[in-house]
Amino acid sequence: MMFHKKPYAPGSVFLLATAFALAGCVSIGGKPPQQLLTLDPAQKVQAGTPRAAATGPGLIILDPEAPRVIDTIRVAVQTTPTSAAYVTKVQWAETPRHLFQRLLAETVSATSNRMVLDPGQSGDERTQRLTGELISFGLDARTNSAVVTYEAVLTNITGTVVARQRFTATQPVGGKIEANTIGAPLNAAANKVAADVAAWLGIAGG
Structure with missing residues (x-):
């Protein structure tokens, strides 16, 4: 496998986010990467879709905590x-x-x-906030898979x-864990968690 080891203290939480490969190259201190990764939503709001008031309370989705x-x-x-x-x-x-x-x-x-x-809007008294923590969001060399685990916390204003609920998804990596093989499984696992969270919000959010 092509990676550099970095040990960390026992008990530390491991997290990662998921991705879809973008061709490109940037210089960020040292030798530039051959690829950049981002997330590509499986479900997208179509251009021209009216954004009228929804039947549920407004929702502000904040960046999750991450180690x-x-x-x-x-x-x-x-x-x-x-x-x-x-x-x-x-x-x-x-x-x-x-x-x-942004995927969520x-x-x-x-x-x-x-x-x-x-996130910069205040909403009204019914508005809710989705916060949480990425507990596992990345690659696991032991199972050769992408793993995403998100602890969602829904609060009122x-x-x-x-x-509160925890969501997790795994996707196998086809071949060795390296730049060209990790984008699709990471993206798929992230989208599965995002879809599960969206379905849960329809029930938990009232």
């Missing part, structure tokens, strides 16, 4: 329960938690009855927790 091991443009791989590595020749276009927030917002907008507001 430092994945809050980076480098693409991490879990190698053992207590160590991680980084895939060579590839980087995220943005940090995974920003990419995943697009998926919820396209598939649910919720009006998704910009005052911060009181309305509902």
Whole structure:
């Protein structure tokens, strides 16, 4: 496998975000990557779709929390329960938690009855917020798969927790874990979690 190891303390939470390969090359201190990764929503709001008031309360989706091991443009791989590595020749276009927030917002907008507001908007007394944590969002060398686990926390405008649930999805990597094989499974796993969260919001959000 083509990655550099980076051990971290036992008990640290490993996270990663998922991706779809974009051809390109940028210089970010040192040798530029051969590819950039981003997320491509499976469900998208079509151009020209009216955005009238929804039947459910408004929703603000915030960036999830993420541990430092994945809050980076480098693409991490879990190698053992207590160590991680980084895939060579590839980087995220943005940090995974920003990419995943936008994937959630697009998926919820396209598939649910919720009006998704910009994070900078305040909403009204019925508006809810979706926060949470990426518990596992990346590659697992032990199972040769992409793994995404998200702990969703739905709160009202005052911060009181309305509902909480954990979602997870895995996708096998076809071949070795390297720049050209990781984009599609990461993207698929992220989209599965996003779709499950959107369906849950339709029930939990009222």
